[in-house]
Amino acid sequence: MPAITFPALGLWMGIASLIFGVIVMIFPKILNYLVGIYLIIIGIMAIIAYLG
Numbered sequence: 001m002p003a004i005t006f007p008a009l010g011l012w013m014g015i016a017s018l019i020f021g022v023i024v025m026i027f028p029k030i031l032n033y034l035v036g037i038y039l040i041i042i043g044i045m046a047i048i049a050y051l052g
Contacts, residue, residue, distance in 0.1 A: 016041075 020034045 016038065020038065024031050024034060
């Protein structure tokens with residue numbers, strides 16, 4: 001399985017983590033949805049990288 005080679009992937013994941021962290025600090029009950037969305041996005045990106 002090839003590695004994910006998107007150059008800005010680390011940058012975007014860092015930005016997403018910061019934004020999600022702030023949102024969770026403000027609205028703690030939304031954590032489950034944010035984790036689910038994050039996992040779905042990572043899964044889709046991994047599948048695209050594998051097939052591409």
